Amino acid sequence: MKVVKAKNITKKNFSKFGQLINTSKKNPININDGYAKRFDNLINIDTSKKKGKGNS
Secondary structure (H helix, E strand, O other): OOOOOOOOOOHHHHHHHOOOOOOOOOOOEEEHHHOEEEOOOOOOOOOOHHHOOOOO
8 A cells, every 4th residue: 555645735746736725814705604715815726718707
């Protein structure tokens, strides 16, 4: 059996996959009557390829 050791994730070691989302310094918005929290504007997304569009 092969053992895989977990490694702490950082912006640097995750960068080849994209942006690392971090909510530690963001204030969430309560939604669904307080049963869930939403975080806005955490990363930049390029939707210009293949005629993609963001929610507006």
